[in-house]
Amino acid sequence: MAGLYFHIPYCKQVCSYCNFHFSTNTRGMDLMLEAMNLELENQYTFGQLTQLESIYFGGGTPSILPPNAIESLLNTAKKYFTWNNNAEITLEANPEDIHQENLLAWKAMGINRLSIGVQSLVQEDLTFMHRNHNAKDAQNAVDLILKTGYTSHNIDLIFGSPWLSNNNWEYNLDWAFNSGADHISAYALTVEPNTFLNKKILKKEWPNVNDKIQAEQYKYLTKKSAKMGWDFYEISNLSKPGHRAIHNSNYWKNKPYLGIGPSAHSYDGNIRKWNISDNKKYTENIHSGAEYYTSEILSTADKYNEYILTNIRTTEGIQLTTLENFEVKNAQEIEKELQHFVSKDLLVFDGDTATLTIEGRLLADWITSELMC
Numbered sequence: 124m125a126g127l128y129f130h131i132p133y134c135k136q137v138c139s140y141c142n143f144h145f146s147t148n149t150r151g152m153d154l155m156l157e158a159m160n161l162e163l164e165n166q167y168t169f170g171q172l173t174q175l176e177s178i179y180f181g182g183g184t185p186s187i188l189p190p191n192a193i194e195s196l197l198n199t200a201k202k203y204f205t206w207n208n209n210a211e212i213t214l215e216a217n218p219e220d221i222h223q224e225n226l227l228a229w230k231a232m233g234i235n236r237l238s239i240g241v242q243s244l245v246q247e248d249l250t251f252m253h254r255n256h257n258a259k260d261a262q263n264a265v266d267l268i269l270k271t272g273y274t275s276h277n278i279d280l281i282f283g284s285p286w287l288s289n290n291n292w293e294y295n296l297d298w299a300f301n302s303g304a305d306h307i308s309a310y311a312l313t314v315e316p317n318t319f320l321n322k323k324i325l326k327k328e329w330p331n332v333n334d335k336i337q338a339e340q341y342k343y344l345t346k347k348s349a350k351m352g353w354d355f356y357e358i359s360n361l362s363k364p365g366h367r368a369i370h371n372s373n374y375w376k377n378k379p380y381l382g383i384g385p386s387a388h389s390y391d392g393n394i395r396k397w398n399i400s401d402n403k404k405y406t407e408n409i410h411s412g413a414e415y416y417t418s419e420i421l422s423t424a425d426k427y428n429e430y431i432l433t434n435i436r437t438t439e440g441i442q443l444t445t446l447e448n449f450e451v452k453n454a455q456e457i458e459k460e461l462q463h464f465v466s467k468d469l470l471v472f473d474g475d476t477a478t479l480t481i482e483g484r485l486l487a488d489w490i491t492s493e494l495m496c
């Protein structure tokens with residue numbers, strides 16, 4: 124049994140690099156919440172989830188919702204699902220929304236893990252990213268989280284921006300590892316189409332990201348993680364031992380999940396469906412009973428690709444026998460493809476299992492596309 128995901132499609136500002144689905148226009152938020160509650164009531168049987176291991180409020184910026192709105196979604200979930208005290212209930216929060224009142228309200232309704240969008244402690248970097256907080260806000264937010272008695276929080280960081288020197292990346296990591304967090308998600312800055320960042324780079328007003336510096340910063344992170352004794356269990360995710368994120372880990376384990384809200388995806392082992400990425404249309408269609416999602420039945424080849432796509436990113440890697448069992452490619456063909464990357468020191472074999480080396484992690488997207496059918 125996996126998880127329930129709520130996509131909260133609102134943000135206070137537009138970060139320069141972001142291509143997630145969100146709007147800064149919060150008009151119609153009440154109707155949106157009604158629609159999300161309605162969707163949950165209509166879709167709770169998808170994936171035949173009954174007992175949940177995790178609930179995740181992502182976005183967008185879930186922390187900009189009034190706490191009673193978050194609670195109303197949890198209350199609807201309680202009508203259809205059960206979960207025990209070990210269930211991980213995460214809320215993504217930006218530092219500017221983290222204050223005593225919100226923290227206490229979130230805790231009282233059962234949120235037991237916060238994922239903080241810190242990204243950097245370097246002001247120049249934060250300004251370029253168009254974040255809505257400064258370094259002090261982020262540090263104060265984390266102090267308050269600890270004082271309020273939360274025992275689990277994740278720090279989101281971005282590396283490889285043209286405004287982040289290697290020294291400053293080391294400074295960000297020193298702080299994050301010692302901040303009391305039990306988990307860090309570190310993403311390489313990616314230049315996505317249709318973002319402010321992309322426009323600025325195309326106009327040559329901002330420098331482009333530098334692959335060599337991104338690689339240096341990633342390698343530093345792997346060394347630091349090992350030195351601190353952390354578990355770097357997925358390309359972008361590391362935790363204190365025993366503190367892996369349950370919700371995201373279950374995506375990588377191919378477990379079913381139900382996603383509620385505009386742009387949210389759901390998966391039941393055979394069918395994948397994704398909701399319309401338009402707040403107005405999502406709300407109107409749910410309220411009028413019109414279609415608001417697209418779905419597809421996964422073929423065996425899709426499942427083979429999906430297995431590679433998700434598992435290759437983890438320290439559990441991909442198993443040769445599992446790949447063979449899909450009967451999409453024969454054993455010799457699969458082995459030959461994998462050995463090609465072993466010979467380049469991008470993959471290593473341990474028995475039946477292939478995992479990415481550090482160099483391989485830097486080229487994971489390319490390796491994945493080469494292995495897929």
Ligand code: SF4
Binds near residue numbers: 133184
């Ligand atoms: S707060 Fe998060 S979701 Fe919103 S624009 Fe910034 S990066 Fe994107």
